Amino acid sequence: MATLRDVAALAGVSVKTVSNVVNGHAFVKAENRRRVEEALVATGYRPNLGARNLRRGRTGFLALVLPELDIPYFAELAALVLRAAQAHEWNVLIEQTFGTREGERATLASLGAHLIDGAIVSPEALMEGDFAALAPGIPVVMLGEHTVDLPLDRVGIDNVRASEEAVRHLASLGRTRIAAIGAHPHRDTAAQRLQGYRSALAAAGLPPRDDLVATALNYHRRDGAEAMAALAALPDPPDAVFCFNDLLAVGALRTAAERGLRVPEDIAVVGFDNTEEGAYGRPSLTTVAPDKAAIAEAAVHLLRRRVETSDLPPEDIRTPFRLVVRESTAG
Amino acid sequence: MATLRDVAALAGVSVKTVSNVVNGHAFVKAENRRRVEEALVATGYRPNLGARNLRRGRTGFLALVLPELDIPYFAELAALVLRAAQAHEWNVLIEQTFGTREGERATLASLGAHLIDGAIVSPEALMEGDFAALAPGIPVVMLGEHTVDLPLDRVGIDNVRASEEAVRHLASLGRTRIAAIGAHPHRDTAAQRLQGYRSALAAAGLPPRDDLVATALNYHRRDGAEAMAALAALPDPPDAVFCFNDLLAVGALRTAAERGLRVPEDIAVVGFDNTEEGAYGRPSLTTVAPDKAAIAEAAVHLLRRRVETSDLPPEDIRTPFRLVVRESTAG
DNA sequence: TTGAAAGCGCTAACAC
DNA sequence: GTGTTAGCGCTTTCAA
Numbered sequence: 198m199a200t201l202r203d204v205a206a207l208a209g210v211s212v213k214t215v216s217n218v219v220n221g222h223a224f225v226k227a228e229n230r231r232r233v234e235e236a237l238v239a240t241g242y243r244p245n246l247g248a249r250n251l252r253r254g255r256t257g258f259l260a261l262v263l264p265e266l267d268i269p270y271f272a273e274l275a276a277l278v279l280r281a282a283q284a285h286e287w288n289v290l291i292e293q294t295f296g297t298r299e300g301e302r303a304t305l306a307s308l309g310a311h312l313i314d315g316a317i318v319s320p321e322a323l324m325e326g327d328f329a330a331l332a333p334g335i336p337v338v339m340l341g342e343h344t345v346d347l348p349l350d351r352v353g354i355d356n357v358r359a360s361e362e363a364v365r366h367l368a369s370l371g372r373t374r375i376a377a378i379g380a381h382p383h384r385d386t387a388a389q390r391l392q393g394y395r396s397a398l399a400a401a402g403l404p405p406r407d408d409l410v411a412t413a414l415n416y417h418r419r420d421g422a423e424a425m426a427a428l429a430a431l432p433d434p435p436d437a438v439f440c441f442n443d444l445l446a447v448g449a450l451r452t453a454a455e456r457g458l459r460v461p462e463d464i465a466v467v468g469f470d471n472t473e474e475g476a477y478g479r480p481s482l483t484t485v486a487p488d489k490a491a492i493a494e495a496a497v498h499l500l501r502r503r504v505e506t507s508d509l510p511p512e513d514i515r516t517p518f519r520l521v522v523r524e525s526t527a528g
Numbered sequence: 529m530a531t532l533r534d535v536a537a538l539a540g541v542s543v544k545t546v547s548n549v550v551n552g553h554a555f556v557k558a559e560n561r562r563r564v565e566e567a568l569v570a571t572g573y574r575p576n577l578g579a580r581n582l583r584r585g586r587t588g589f590l591a592l593v594l595p596e597l598d599i600p601y602f603a604e605l606a607a608l609v610l611r612a613a614q615a616h617e618w619n620v621l622i623e624q625t626f627g628t629r630e631g632e633r634a635t636l637a638s639l640g641a642h643l644i645d646g647a648i649v650s651p652e653a654l655m656e657g658d659f660a661a662l663a664p665g666i667p668v669v670m671l672g673e674h675t676v677d678l679p680l681d682r683v684g685i686d687n688v689r690a691s692e693e694a695v696r697h698l699a700s701l702g703r704t705r706i707a708a709i710g711a712h713p714h715r716d717t718a719a720q721r722l723q724g725y726r727s728a729l730a731a732a733g734l735p736p737r738d739d740l741v742a743t744a745l746n747y748h749r750r751d752g753a754e755a756m757a758a759l760a761a762l763p764d765p766p767d768a769v770f771c772f773n774d775l776l777a778v779g780a781l782r783t784a785a786e787r788g789l790r791v792p793e794d795i796a797v798v799g800f801d802n803t804e805e806g807a808y809g810r811p812s813l814t815t816v817a818p819d820k821a822a823i824a825e826a827a828v829h830l831l832r833r834r835v836e837t838s839d840l841p842p843e844d845i846r847t848p849f850r851l852v853v854r855e856s857t858a859g
Numbered sequence: 860t861t862g863a864a865a866g867c868g869c870t871a872a873c874a875c
Numbered sequence: 876g877t878g879t880t881a882g883c884g885c886t887t888t889c890a891a
Contacts, residue, residue: 198642200868211878216870226876245642247582248868251883256578257643258621265607267804272603276596279624288621288643290589293610311529311576311884312588312619418808451808473598477749477782479810531884542862547886555860579884582867642868 199240208236219244259287259500260316262304263340264296268416268444269472270489271319274340277493278317285501287314296321296415298383308335315500321384336503338496341386348511350499354487354518356386360393361400362520363439363467363485368401370526372437372465376409378424378449379416379441390441390469409435413445421448429456436464437526443468443475446482450525465526480524491516530571539567550575590618590831591647593635594671595627599747599775600803601820602650605671608824609648616832618645627652627746629714639666646831652715667834669827672717679842681830685818685849687717691724692731693851694770694798694816699732701857703768703796707740709755709780710747710772721772721800740766744776752779760787767795768857774799774806777813781856796857811855822847 201219205212210229217225218233219242225233236242250256261278263271275291282289290313294300301320308316315336341353367375377394381387391410398405408431411424421440425448428435440446446468450460458464460480468475468484475482495514503509532550536543541560548556549564550573556564567573581587592609594602606622613620621644625631632651639647646667672684698706708725712718722741729736739762742755752771756779759766771777777799781791789795791811799806799815806813826845834840 201870202868212869213871213879214877217877220870222871224876229877243642245582245868247578247587247643248883249870251576251578251582251867251885252869252871254883266597266610267600267604267607269598269600269603269805272600273598275622276598276624279597279622290619291606291610291622293607311574312578418804422808447805447808451810454810473749474600474778474805477753477778479782479785532886533884543885544863544887545861548861551886553886557860560861576884579867580886582869583884583886585867 199242200245204233204236204240204242207240208232255314256312257286257288258290258313260290260292260308260313262292262294262316262318264294264319264321266291266293269474270442270470273472274489274493277490278497281493281497285497294321314504317496317500336500338499338503340492340496342389350503350511351513352492352495352499352516355515356389357393357396359485359518360390360439361397363469364394364397365401366483366520366522366526367437367439367465367467368397368403370437370465373403374409374433374435374437375403376411376428376435376438377441378411378413378421378438378445380410380412381414387441394439413441416442416444418444418448418451421445422452423448425449425452429453429458438464439467441469443470443472443482443484446484447474447478450478450480450482461524461526467526471521476523483523483526484521485518486521487518488516530573531576535564535567535571535573538571539563586645587643588617588619589621589644591621591623591639591644593623593625593647594650595625595652597622597624600805601773601801604803605820605824608821609828612824612828616828625652645835648827648831667831669831669834671823671827673720681834681842682844683823683826683830683847686846687720688724688727690816690849691721691770692728694800695725695728696732697814697851697853697857698768698770698796698798699728699734701768701796704734705740705764705766705768706734707742707759707766707769708772709742709744709752709769709776711741711743712745718772725770744772747773747775749775749779749782752776753783756780756783760784760789768797769795770798772800774801774803774813774815777815778805778809781809781811781813792855792857798857802852807854814854814857815852816849817852818849819847
């Protein structure tokens with residue numbers, strides 16, 4: 198594999214001149230430029246990005262740390278981050294944490310190895326103390342709201358307000374026994390959505406019922422299906438359910454169908470994330486739609502800013518969302 | 529950020545000794561080892577992987593090149609490749625090509641920049657000539673079967689046999705007007721699945737009908753929905769449809785429901801990929817299930833082998849698949 | 860066992 | 876405009 202030196206030797210010029218041509222720097226005599234370009238082609242020269250970055254002190258890589266890539270919301274988000282990063286000439290390294298505290302700690306700790314310029318992290322189970330494991334000096338942008346008050350850039354939607362809107366919609370349909378699926382002992386996001394659920398209930402004058410709040414330790418389809426089965430078996434079952442993500446809602450819809458419950462007549466269902474899967478299901482899913490492209494772009498933008506300038510005050514960007522009403526509540 | 533030199537200075541030894549400790553090489557005098565380890569902790573030393581790799585001539589990165597990350601099949605596959613790569617201490621760089629020839633060419637061309645040890649490529653629109661754009665010397669493993677006879681390692685299932693099995697299943701249900709959705713002018717995979725569809729039709733003694741073969745330029749839900757609408761409008765509409773991926777099938781199911789067609793009574797539907805989305809839909813989707821974990825592991829394994837030893841003959845691994853029968857054909 | 864020093868391929872300060 | 880050269884942080888001969 199040809200190096201700058203090889204090209205220089207072939208063209209009969211110095212490495213500097215070749216470097217200038219390759220990087221489009223400075224003015225190069227036409228004659229030399231021509232010879233360098235010929236030599237470039239002849240040798241099939243490709244710059245060694247590793248060497249270049251070592252020299253420049255940047256790596257050209259950005260890490261995207263998320264729970265699981267095969268959860269549609271994260272897959273869609275990752276696709277958008279890839280696009281946004283491309284515009285900044287960043288390559289994206291994806292790391293899965295599987296949503297466990299251990300996975301997140303290990304990933305964050307390994308990030309310090311100088312091989313990324315920064316990271317976009319979507320934490321799930323992370324605790325305040327875990328951030329000590331973060332390699333110091335690596336710019337990080339956090340996705341989602343968090344109760345921990347860390348001096349880090351953040352991007353995400355207002356989960357409380359979004360959840361309130363979802364539940365208000367259900368209440369406006371005349372539903373009075375509104376359940377929630379997705380409570381979780383450690384996740385901030387779950388706590389916020391639960392809070393929104395409760396405050397909307399109160400605002401609508403509906404009594405809170407603990408038996409209508411279903412915990413989900415994971416947010417997969419299966420968990421939604423199981424939670425729905427438990428809710429349906431209640432002596433006084435719900436007539437509506439707010440799921441903390443679309444996957445839970447898909448599982449809930451499946452169980453409802455198996456139990457012979459009509460959606461939305463017998464039970465209305467709302468999800469969260471606006472994944473395409475929900476839009477094509479039967480019935481199609483009413484859901485909270487965060488602006489994923491805005492999240493991806495803001496995250497990359499914030500990271501870029503922080504990589505270029507240190508000592509900036511942390512920024513907190515709340516991206517827009519809207520409620521998309523579809524068949525699962527439109528009865 | 530501390531370097532090896534800083535650590536050496538603090539410990540009062542040479543860089544070599546620190547390097548030896550860090551890499552677990554050779555024997556180091558106990559006293560020195562202790563002092564180095566102390567200095568390592570005191571400075572919070574992290575090896576600069578970029579520099580290490582420049583020296584070692586490897587990068588520690590592997591590129592996974594695929595059409596779109598937010599297509600569930602690719603998201604699931606990517607998640608599995610990430611896992612498999614982790615076992616080989618490879619970081620994974622994901623690149624999207626959006627399934628266009630231009631995107632695939634550009635990505636392949638940029639791969640040459642010494643920043644990856646090898647690539648796993650899932651091509652879609654690539655032509656034979658495009659491989660000239662591939663940086664020479666970069667080990668590549670191709671996903672899927674291809675008609676182009678390139679001397680590259682390959683991993684994938686036997687598309688023709690898998691498709692035959694799907695269509696045979698439909699025929700065994702007594703269906704006689706079996707349609708196909710997903711024909712494509714340039715994609716090898718589409719050609720193979722079409723071939724399997726046709727040969728199974730012939731084997732079952734069913735006449736081929738061109739009007740029952742629907743082209744899909746993309747394999748998204750929307751494309752499946754549109755194709756199904758066209759098929760349903762035919763004077764002699766199909767009583768079964770074989771979709772070349774699950775997403776097309778999801779779209780087809782949606783259209784069938786909107787048209788009041790009962791599945792599987794009026795029309796049976798089979799997909800391809802066995803994504804989780806299909807399993808939870810209503811009706812749940814019968815589908816060809818490739819062993820995705822086997823594909824991911826074989827691909828990473830083959831790449832590892834080729835990175836370590838050059839001049840190996842290309843290998844072609846056919847991974848297993850099975851037909852998963854669910855509600856969409858079980859009537 | 861450990862140290863000194865070369866060099867992986869590149870960029871950029873400095874000289875000409 | 877172009878050449879020379881130091882050095883990014885690391886590994887690794889070669890000597891001591």
